Amino acid sequence: MTVPQTKAELRSAIDKNFSKLMGYLNTIPEEMTLDNAMDGHAKGTQMSVRDLVSYLLGWNHLVVKWITADEKGLPVDFPETGFKWNQLGLLAQKFYADYKELNYHALLTELESAKENIVRLIDERSDDILYGKPWYTKWTMGRMISFNTSSPYANANGRIRQWAKNNQFSLK
Template sequence: MPVPQTKAELLQAIDVQFARLMRELERIPGELYREASLDGHAKGTRMSVGDLVAYLIGWGELVIKWIDRDQRGEPVDFPETGYKWNELGRLAQKFYGDFCTLPPAELIARLRRSKETLEALITARDDQALYGRAWYGKWTLGRMIQFNTSSPYANAHGRLRKWKKAKGLA
């Protein structure tokens, strides 16, 4: 799928990749959600399906926070307060911990809510606001949203397919 360049393309990319991801997640038995058998986001680490979903929730909610703070004219700590861009593995570990007690159904519901909130934030903006100017460094708001929604949804889908095949679940 090409990189979105408009609001409509961004919304479509999010919907398509999210639907693909959900089809994979819905077919995973709940008892396997906490088994740390997937390659982790930091080199040499392992994570569970629940951790993968937590990672997606964490980034989705972080983007919502960025947009909210920006709208209120408050400074935004990119990527997150207390983290630098070269510490994303540590941030991933934080996300895993933030959601480690949620059962699979609640993880999925929270992921769905973050996606829906982001879609509402996108819908409230026009192409100019999303793609007409740099929002963070050289990146537009639309591109920052895409980096943290449709792209990781596609990556997670691929990770799950590979994992399911290795586990004989495909």
């Protein structure tokens, strides 16, 4: 899929990749979601399906935090307070820990809610706000949203397909 350049393309990419992702995630029994059987987000680490969902949820919450802070005229602390862009592995570990108390179905519900929140925030903005000017360094708001929603959803789809293949599990 090409990189979204408009609000409509961004919505389409998010909806397409998220729909496929949720289709996969909803087929996986909760008891299989704790096995650390896929490559983690930090080099040399392993993660579970739950961790992957926690990672996506963490980034979705950050996107909402960024847009909401910007809307209020507050400075946006990219990527997250206390983390630099070269510490994304540590940030992933934080996300895994942040949501460890939620059961798998609650994680999925929370991810769905966070995604819907992002879609609402996109819908409230024009193409010009999303793509008309740089928002963070050279990146537009729309591109930053895409970097942290539709792109990771697509990446997660590939990780889950590989996990399923390695575990002889059918995602159908």
